[in-house]
Amino acid sequence: MIGAGSEWEGVIDAHLNDAQVVLLLISADFIDSKYCYDIEMKRALARHEDRQAFVIPIMLRAMSLKGTPFAKLQALPKDAKQVVTWADRDSAFVDITDGLRNAIQDLVGVAK
Numbered sequence: 001m002i003g004a005g006s007e008w009e010g011v012i013d014a015h016l017n018d019a020q021v022v023l024l025l026i027s028a029d030f031i032d033s034k035y036c037y038d039i040e041m042k043r044a045l046a047r048h049e050d051r052q053a054f055v056i057p058i059m060l061r062a063m064s065l066k067g068t069p070f071a072k073l074q075a076l077p078k079d080a081k082q083v084v085t086w087a088d089r090d091s092a093f094v095d096i097t098d099g100l101r102n103a104i105q106d107l108v109g110v111a112k
Contacts, residue, residue, distance in 0.1 A: 009108050012040065013037050013043075016040060016043055016044060016047075017047075019047075019053055019055050020053055020054065020107070021053065021055075021100075021103075021104060021107070022044040022047070022048070022054070022055045022056070023055075023056055023057075023100075024031075024041060024044065024055060024056070024057045024058065025057060025058050025060055025097060026057050026059050026060055026061075026063065026065075026070075026071055026075070027061040027063065028060075028063050031063065031068070032096060033103075041069070041070070042069070045069055045070065048073075053072065054076070054107050055073060055104065055105070056073065056074075056076060056099075056100065056103060057070045057073055057075040057076070057080075058075065058076050058077075058083075059075050059077065059081065059082045059083065060078050060081050060082060060083050060084065060095065061082055061083070061084050062085065063082075064085065065080065076094055076095065076096045076099040076100065077092045077095040077096050077099065078099070083096075100109045
């Protein structure tokens with residue numbers, strides 16, 4: 001949470017540098033955002049490559065993953081099916097929650 005009057009860029013950078021799990025909420029707006037795509041995502045993926053964080057793309061709206069730097073990562077929900085394409089969006093979010101729980105449990109198991 002970034003409070004009114006806070007310097008949001010510094011707060012985001014601090015949290016991004018401390019995070020063990022980073023969720024990329026993927027949509028065309030995410031791709032179009034210079035800050036999200038060029039700064040936050042690149043920093044998150046660099047930390048992922050260095051095994052300092054675990055990055056999970058979450059497919060919210062329709063877009064092609066082809067050519068994106070995160071295309072090599074397994075996305076949620078299952079089969080990278082965008083949330084908006086599910087007949088029941090609640091089921092999509094349950095799938096995401098279950099996938100995150102499993103990924104975090106695996107991550108904790110590796111850390112032990």
